[in-house]
Amino acid sequence: xxxxxxxxxxxxxxxxxxxxxxxxxxxxxxxxxxxxxxxxxxxxxxxxxxxxxxxxxxxxxxxxxxxxxxxxxxxxxxxxxxxxxxxxxxxxxxxxxxxxxxxxxxxxxxxxxxxxxxxxxxxxxxxxxxxxxxxxxxxxxxxxxxxxxxxxxxxxxxxxxxxxxxxxxxxxxxxxxxxxxxxxxxxxxxxxxxxxxxxxxxxxxxxxxxxxx
Amino acid sequence: xxxxxxxxxxxxxxxxxxxxxxxxxxxxxxxxxxxxxxxxxxxxxxxxxxxxxxxxxxxxxxxxxxxxxxxxxxxxxxxxxxxxxxxxxxxxxxxxxxxxxxxxxxxxxxxxxxxxxxxxxxxxxxxxxxxxxxxxxxxxxxxxxxxxxxxxxxxxxxxxxxxxxxxxxxxxxxxxxxxxxxxxxxxxxxxxxxxxxxxxxxxxxxxxxxxxxxxxxxxxxxxxxxxxxx
Numbered sequence: 352x353x354x355x356x357x358x359x360x361x362x363x364x365x366x367x368x369x370x371x372x373x374x375x376x377x378x379x380x381x382x383x384x385x386x387x388x389x390x391x392x393x394x395x396x397x398x399x400x401x402x403x404x405x406x407x408x409x410x411x412x413x414x415x416x417x418x419x420x421x422x423x424x425x426x427x428x429x430x431x432x433x434x435x436x437x438x439x440x441x442x443x444x445x446x447x448x449x450x451x452x453x454x455x456x457x458x459x460x461x462x463x464x465x466x467x468x469x470x471x472x473x474x475x476x477x478x479x480x481x482x483x484x485x486x487x488x489x490x491x492x493x494x495x496x497x498x499x500x501x502x503x504x505x506x507x508x509x510x511x512x513x514x515x516x517x518x519x520x521x522x523x524x525x526x527x528x529x530x531x532x533x534x535x536x537x538x539x540x541x542x543x544x545x546x547x548x549x550x551x552x553x554x555x556x557x558x559x560x561x562x563x564x
Numbered sequence: 565x566x567x568x569x570x571x572x573x574x575x576x577x578x579x580x581x582x583x584x585x586x587x588x589x590x591x592x593x594x595x596x597x598x599x600x601x602x603x604x605x606x607x608x609x610x611x612x613x614x615x616x617x618x619x620x621x622x623x624x625x626x627x628x629x630x631x632x633x634x635x636x637x638x639x640x641x642x643x644x645x646x647x648x649x650x651x652x653x654x655x656x657x658x659x660x661x662x663x664x665x666x667x668x669x670x671x672x673x674x675x676x677x678x679x680x681x682x683x684x685x686x687x688x689x690x691x692x693x694x695x696x697x698x699x700x701x702x703x704x705x706x707x708x709x710x711x712x713x714x715x716x717x718x719x720x721x722x723x724x725x726x727x728x729x730x731x732x733x734x735x736x737x738x739x740x741x742x743x744x745x746x747x748x749x750x751x752x753x754x755x756x757x758x759x760x761x762x763x764x765x766x767x768x769x770x771x772x773x774x775x776x777x778x779x780x781x782x783x784x785x786x787x788x789x790x791x792x793x794x
Contacts, residue, residue, distance in 0.1 A: 360777040361758035369692035373700035401685030409642030
């Protein structure tokens with residue numbers, strides 16, 4: 352896969368340290384699944400975290416902590432559900448996203464659909480956005496940041512075309528109107544920190560249909 | 565047991581490990597095909613010191629070795645507790661999550677690959693994931709739902725940059741310019757995304773991002789060098 356657009360190193364560090372919240376992690380995780388170079392960067396930062404953990408001054412646990420843990424190791428661990436795979440023509444997606452694909456209702460508007468994956472804290476949300484070939488999302492801005500990874504197809508965002516696995520991040524200042532390329536439909540996993548703000552009347556009609564606003 | 569103390573914030577480099585802990589059998593080599601990949605030649609013998617906890621995890625995976633678990637627990641549980649305390653957890657919550665981290669090590673020992681990660685790195689990611697999941701559960705307290713215990717991690721193909729020689733990483737960290745080491749320390753021990761680190765240090769966002777970028781580039785370069793010159 353020819354991934355060309357990547358998270359910044361600062362984002363990789365946010366991911367490795369755990370400072371990135373659960374919903375936002377999903378977007379970065381989907382990119383890492385198809386980008387060995389970024390995955391290695393995260394792994395290197397994680398190794399730094401491992402070294403820092405190892406170098407910490409220990410804080411004693413309760414005297415019976417080990418006995419308690421040993422007692423719990425005897426219990427059979429709960430069988431975990433098999434991880435649901437994502438759709439075949441998408442890039443590999445985190446299990447939580449795959450679950451949402453199967454279970455969450457799809458909200459539809461002409462040429463687009465939305466499926467919620469994860470909400471909160473506050474206005475933050477992670478969702479799947481589908482755009483039909485050549486169609487897109489009406490112009491809008493965000494009051495806060497947005498992270499996107501392409502799961503299938505490609506879309507145009509201004510002068511840039513993003514394909515499968517590509518990652519993009521915008522701050523709240525950007526106003527844009529992403530549009531799937533004419534080649535086929537496009538699905539993205541998106542995280543936003545704040546509400547979408549439609550730039551015109553079309554958006555004011557379409558966004559509520561998709562469950563925004 | 566050797567206990568290195570973490571430098572207080574803003575005081576220069578991360579302490580490097582004593583050389584006796586380095587493992588001369590491990591060598592970083594750029595992969596011949598694309599020049600970016602690094603692979604590790606690992607000393608097959610069980611290693612000693614903090615870099616050598618891997619065989620304990622393997623012993624748990626292979627034969628449910630409770631002595632190995634006890635050794636791992638005694639070394640790592642108090643450190644995981646310290647890590648969580650630093651992130652602001654209560655003593656009770658930190659202890660509970662430290663227990664849960666080590667129990668996860670027990671349960672998932674078979675998925676540990678010593679060729680991909682050092683034990684400390686793997687245990688760090690388990691503690692981190694549990695912490696992230698806990699935050700998510702608390703957020704969803706009103707509507708409980710199945711939680712991903714572990715967010716997907718890079719698979720073996722992606723993890724070829726296996727960074728497991730902690731002695732070399734500590735050394736490379738110690739050689740980072742203080743301003744770069746500082747932002748990385750802040751990231752791990754303040755539980756703040758880079759935007760908040762910038763705000764709290766009173767630095768422009770671009771400066772913090774640039775320091776993190778340069779730090780990663782330097783660390784990668786140092787670890788890609790042959791061992792004897794690192």
